[in-house]
Amino acid sequence: MTVLLLTKSYSYEQDFINKLNVLGYEVLCSKQLFLDLLNVEKKEFDGEFDFFDKVILSETISDQEAVICVDRLKTVSCTLIRKTIVDLNEELRKKWQKKGMSILISQTLNFEELREQLSASDQTEQKGKPTLSKEKVLFLEHFDYCLTKQEYRVFRLLKQSLGKCISRTDMCFYVWETTPSRSKESRLSGIVKSLKRKMKEQGLDETQLQTSWGKGYCLKKIASKETSFI
Secondary structure, eight states, X not given: OEEEEEOSOTGGGHHHHHHHHHTTOEEEEESHHHHHHHHSOGGGGTTTTTTOSEEEEOXXXXXXXXXXXXXXXXXXXXXXXXXXXXXXXXXXXXXXXXXXXXXXXXXXOOHHHHHHHHHHHHHHHTTTOOOOOHHHHHHHHHHHHTSOHHHHHHHHHXXXXXXXXXXXXXXXXXXXXXXOOHHHHHHHHHHHHHHHHHHHHTTBOGGGEEEETTTEEEEOOOBBSSOBOO
């Protein structure tokens, strides 16, 4: 299961991310995607969040900003979750649910309560998710075996965010789960370069993995030299 955590602060979310990791979720914590949601047209996000199982709006995001995000994410096939500091009363919970929030979680939840609330939606989330044919899945699994652990994490994130530019900061935080540094950004450049080389060796179109200077990296689509997979 993959989770996109939209927030204004990476450091604030560390404990929560650790809990999600223990529960088996892969987490992308992003400030840039949150800002993008606020500042671009809704139609530009069609399909780009569908590869995440859950999107969580942090309590660092104001209610007004959260309403805008929910409105722009209503068409995506993932569970929308609002995270709060305190548990909301029944009236407020109903208001958020009417706006499109599937689940509301707070800091007052203990570990077991958090586990049960999140797992309740796990059984139905995969319905309607983008799928590939068996042959294409096997092809991509074979490619995954050619990758190092860090290359695999980067490629997985790019696949989940297909067509969307992921900032170097967000990607570093996802891969190393710590504050980005110049050395890590340099290492990331090496990983992307290695990925493009391996894509070419395995018959994938490496030109679809693009660097956007000042913005980050983007995988436009996954395609062999002959046909598009995604």
